[in-house]
Amino acid sequence: MGLEQCCYVFTKLIRILTRLDVPVHPYPYLVFQQVKYPNPFLWTALIRGYAIQGPLSESVVLYNRMRREGTGPVSFTFSALFKACGAVLDVNLGRQIHAQTIVIGGFASDLYVGNTMIDMYVKCGFLNCGRKVFEEMGERDVVSWTELIVAYAKHGDMDSAGELFQGLPVKDMVAWTAMVTGYAQNARPREALQCFEKMQEVGVETDDVTLVGVISACAQLGAAKYANWVRDVAEKSGFGPTENVVVGSALIDMYSKCGSVEEAYKIFEGMKERNVFSYSSMIVGFAMHGCAHAAMQLFHEMLKTETKPNKVTFIGVLTACSHAGLVEQGRQLFLTMDKCFGVAPSADHYACMVDLLGRAGQLEEALELVGTMPMEPHGGVWGALLGACRIHGNPDIAQIAANHLFELEPNRIGNYILLSNIYASAGRWDDVSSLRKLMRKKGLKKNPGCSWVEAKKGVIHEFYAGDTSHPKSIEIKQTLDDLLDILKAHGYQPILSSVTYDVSNEEKRRILMSHSEKLALAYGLLSTDAGCLIKIMKNVRICEDCHAFMCSASQATGREIVIRDNVRFHHFHDGACSCGNFW
């Protein structure tokens, strides 16, 4: 066998072994040593092997040895090294190799080398360096563009991503998908859908990856109309939930977020293959809807399978326990998650535990738990504690939590409002007003409460508190007044403490009746057929009075009412709520 042939065969062999995940040590390395005069491809196969499996230092050692022994690298050598630097986020080494490509000459302008270099910089968080490489490349292809588009999207800069995309001469499916997904990931679901429509208009194929982006956009819109539409699209294009585990999991999440946990479970049941995403999405879905028992049952079912729970699964079960008041079960899970399942509790899991204890009224213990955390508590942890203080009316611990929150999240308006509500409930109006002053000084404005309801044909109607701009405003007011009379006869009493302004009781009653979800409910009653479920979405937490009002309304009208606030779903049915008055 000649030298070239010999190198060729051995290179192939090493590549195959690497692909089979056989450790580079010892066999591929032994193969390599059999060859007296390795050519660049053989060197590179081995360098690549170490680059993929680690340690990266070993591939660099080999690269240097190769140079010393007089063999020149090929572009493939650099691609492998950049890929590895990107994987371990070693930008310094990446820069050194970048410099090499310039010194040796010819490689810096190579398409593959350039593309892997962009990817390396971007992965390490040096977007501008990636952009610079892109600008200086002699030749670019759709891969170079897409890498940057994705990088901008991940940085939340959809405008730059869009600009690049505009300038991309030939847009393929992957590039389009990057845009659709980018919009979805940046909470711009409408633009994601528009982008998807355009993609279809110009005749670009779509696949399951595209669909997942679209499904995520629909989940954010939370409307049944879009949910059913995208499911249809998925099934018609041959990527239905039965066959495709990723599409299936995305659909489970979407239906949960659109208010239909039943539909989500149907998808789950119909899936041929389930993985940790499918289980976790379903468990989180159950938890969101207050179905704690179902969440726990599914978790135990999961434990009987090969699928191992991960950190998100535990977020799901802990949230379920928290909303159902299952303190002991939650405590057990928290204690065993590391020991039995190898999932070390993160700050997020601590936040769940603080929530669990806090909701159950064990505020002191919750505060103690924060003190034992092995990491710095983040906003979620203190936020959970503050939320619990609102439920149980504890302004002192609230103050501790709020002080941390004001440091950690100085611009998050919700924290100020929560504390202000806690002060107001305790009648500490002086504290309320000094907090208001602080908010004014910081230029923070209250996020107006808003609710929307899906009427016939999926048309969405939006209401703000005290809103009279709807064309049927007068009828809405009338419906609401009539309903109020009926509910009062059923025993409903307005909960005046839900108004956190220091005003007369009469004024409080008036304010309560102008809350946006009540307007949305009245419109829902007006615009849908009797017996029809009414689904309301809102952007802030539902107040206690509205919650009681909805409970009573579900009984008096015989309607099922579903409200999604910023955190979870409330199912009102026959005078009770799925959250067990626990939110």
Add this chain to the structure above:
DNA sequence: GTAGGGTTAG
């Protein structure tokens, strides 16, 4: 050899 995907708490 290079580019796009799903679940996360207040």
